[in-house]
Amino acid sequence: MKTKQQEPRQDPEATPLGTRERIVRTTSRLMQRQGYQGTGVKQIAREAEATLGSVYHFFPGGKQELGTAAVRHGDEEFADILEKMLAAEDSPATAILVLTKVLGEGLRDSDWLDGCPVTSTVVGTAGDSPGIQEAAAEAFARWRALVADALRRAGFGERDAAELAYTVISALEGAEMAAQVARSTEPLEVVGRHLARLIESYR
């Protein structure tokens, strides 16, 4: 495992379109199911249909840089879902309730394999991979900011919005884990109802 941390040097416009993106998506999907430690660079290359040379060309920092990119990809993916759902409902409480249903269905449809890609990647890297840990912290912070923004737009006070966002994102993360392990959508559904109730209690 290479530990050198570098920013990608490539200009995405100057490289064959899609290779880097394919490597990132493959890394994210593999680490989502197998964790960071269980995923090797050779497997990533094979499943992304890229040469090992091409993987190291885009990610000279090796597995740590791949893990960081995977976490950022998971960050963006969930931020998109969160943003759309919060925009689709006037009430943030209703949006969170709908979101827990969508998360539960997605988990069930993947035969309980695809939990949160950020959590799956960062767990087990404690202390060893500051880049991955920071990217995960940024992901959680961004998701919280989206929830807090929606709450503020709905008229909640600054501090209530910020604090509720902490609990919404933490409880969703924990419920997704519980649902995956129990192979049941129930933890997500129950947590969704409770989060909606908690949010409404601040109105």
Next chain:
Amino acid sequence: MKTKQQEPRQDPEATPLGTRERIVRTTSRLMQRQGYQGTGVKQIAREAEATLGSVYHFFPGGKQELGTAAVRHGDEEFADILEKMLAAEDSPATAILVLTKVLGEGLRDSDWLDGCPVTSTVVGTAGDSPGIQEAAAEAFARWRALVADALRRAGFGERDAAELAYTVISALEGAEMAAQVARSTEPLEVVGRHLARLIESYR
């Protein structure tokens, strides 16, 4: 990695006291920090000061059996804490609030390395290690049962108690993860206050 799943054949009374327990504790601690995939049987043997032969003697199923034992150990450890805290306070809401403080302090004292050993071990084993997944599901179910019992003793209805327990355990899991990644006790403190508020709203 051996995939054969077997129950330990040993009678703990008949074996040198402490060796099996030392192996289990070492496995739990290593998987808590490195995850299941990042922990090898040789490292477990070395750090438990046991021979590899002795590890396979106690755990003929190899790493999967070690992982399952580690999850059960984490289950018991947290169940003990939870039981003591819930017994020490008349109000389950207060007990949960105290618990989040204790969890946050423990995490900070470990330099943010020691998150939930059950979560750390089960993540990344999706689909591959049914024994570990089942042991993790049992752990979460047992912790929920302890919270639900305390709520019932405090006068909460059967269904409210069961549902609140789901949210309490899920939110604690998620907040511990968020606290670890952010290197801050804040997610746990905020979630503790919100859980107390949610519980009190059912009175």
